[in-house]
Amino acid sequence: MSDKYLIIGPSWLGDMVMAQSLFMMLRKRHPKAVIHVTALPFCVPLVKRMPEVDKVIPIPFGHGQLRVLARRRFGKALAAEHYTEALILPHSFKSALIPFFAGIPVRRGWLGESRHFVLNQIWKNKKPFPLMVDQYRALAWDPKDEDAPRSSDGIEQKLLPALSTDLENAKDVYARLGGGSTEKILALCPGASYGPAKKWPAESFAAVASWWIGRGGRAVIMGAGKERDDAAAILSALPPEVKAGCLDLTGKTAITDSVDLMGLAEAVLTNDSGLMHVAAATGRPVVAVFGSSTPGYTPPLTEKTEILQTDIKCRPCFRRTCKYGHYKCLRDITPEMAEDALLKLLSGGSEAGSGNA
Numbered sequence: 001m002s003d004k005y006l007i008i009g010p011s012w013l014g015d016m017v018m019a020q021s022l023f024m025m026l027r028k029r030h031p032k033a034v035i036h037v038t039a040l041p042f043c044v045p046l047v048k049r050m051p052e053v054d055k056v057i058p059i060p061f062g063h064g065q066l067r068v069l070a071r072r073r074f075g076k077a078l079a080a081e082h083y084t085e086a087l088i089l090p091h092s093f094k095s096a097l098i099p100f101f102a103g104i105p106v107r108r109g110w111l112g113e114s115r116h117f118v119l120n121q122i123w124k125n126k127k128p129f130p131l132m133v134d135q136y137r138a139l140a141w142d143p144k145d146e147d148a149p150r151s152s153d154g155i156e157q158k159l160l161p162a163l164s165t166d167l168e169n170a171k172d173v174y175a176r177l178g179g180g181s182t183e184k185i186l187a188l189c190p191g192a193s194y195g196p197a198k199k200w201p202a203e204s205f206a207a208v209a210s211w212w213i214g215r216g217g218r219a220v221i222m223g224a225g226k227e228r229d230d231a232a233a234i235l236s237a238l239p240p241e242v243k244a245g246c247l248d249l250t251g252k253t254a255i256t257d258s259v260d261l262m263g264l265a266e267a268v269l270t271n272d273s274g275l276m277h278v279a280a281a282t283g284r285p286v287v288a289v290f291g292s293s294t295p296g297y298t299p300p301l302t303e304k305t306e307i308l309q310t311d312i313k314c315r316p317c318f319r320r321t322c323k324y325g326h327y328k329c330l331r332d333i334t335p336e337m338a339e340d341a342l343l344k345l346l347s348g349g350s351e352a353g354s355g356n357a
Contacts, residue, residue: 003034005034005086006036006038006102007036008090009039009089012193013274013277014273014298017274017277017278017281018132018133019037020163021160021161022136025157027052035052036053036055037053037056038059040059046256050161057078059074066094068094088107091110091112091113092112093115097118110126110139130296131296137155160280163281165260169260170257173260183218186212187220187262187265187279188221188234189271190221190230192271196321198273199271200271200289202237207237208269208338209242213246219247220246224251227251228248235248258278266285267286268284269289270289271289272290285305285342285345286306287305289338291315292316295309308333
């Protein structure tokens with residue numbers, strides 16, 4: 001009998017992209033395995049772009065909702081699938097309840113939130129696995145196995161996420177939403193759901209967009225509807241003579257359209273966000289700005305990247321907002337630094353940025 005996995009996927013877009021590395025590893029180690037992944041509804045179309053996944057199961061609960069009885073009913077319904085193993089990627093107690101109620105014999109995850117009795121294979125020490133993606137990859141093994149890795153260095157096959165893209169759909173969407181030439185597109189991703197401490201100033205994005213357009217390119221602002229204010233701030237900061245070269249697509253595309261549109265970009269300039277991971281997984285050259293967070297934990301998983309960060313003493317603080325109010329970790333990163341990074345990437349001068357796994 002082949003292994004049949006139920007993977008409880010993460011709740012954040014970028015984390016789900018990183019999780020693909022685990023799916024790829026499972027598929028390589030167990031070619032005949034069946035892999036099912038649970039996902040919040042907004043992530044379902046994204047997971048469908050991961051060829052390693054046989055089935056995506058929408059989670060009928062909102063992010064953060066406990067709803068024990070509903071999780072019990074959901075788990076009992078999944079029992080008919082006869083899964084052999086469950087891998088629980090989030091560290092919360094509630095995320096481990098579904099496999100427990102489904103009666104899956106192997107339930108593996110990292111120690112967290114007093115969930116000892118709902119897991120029976122527990123990874124405990126994260127320090128040897130500083131990258132989130134390596135914490136995901138480690139779940140491919142029972143921690144008691146002799147061949148299980150004891151650190152990130154022990155994971156030999158570090159497969160990088162690779163989302164399927166449809167360039168014909170990208171061109172259709174781009175044309176329908178008012179795009180012109182698809183040559184020399186710079187994708188701008190100014191959003192960050194976590195909070196302002198991850199957001200590079202809009203005027204800095206605008207300065208780079210103006211420079212890019214002045215060199216004969218086109219800037220495209222990407223993001224969800226909640227990023228419309230970020231896009232508006234960039235547009236208002238652009239000199240009038242270059243505004244026609246900047247297209248705002250925030251809130252106008254589905255996640256799969258965003259994946260495809262990334263494939264049209266010559267390069268991507270982004271905050272540490274879900275779209276940063278999407279861009280990396282489409283193989284685009286990525287210049288990533290890190291403020292309160294660090295590429296030592298969640299870097300863009302691509303060899304084509306340049307990381308922009310400062311070395312001030314108070315970072316990384318991992319806060320949503322700056323407790324000092326100065327956001328110096330972001331403001332000290334100049335547009336010229338981003339422009340130099342883009343030129344370096346596009347000239348082939350960067351083979352592996354500082355944030356690579």
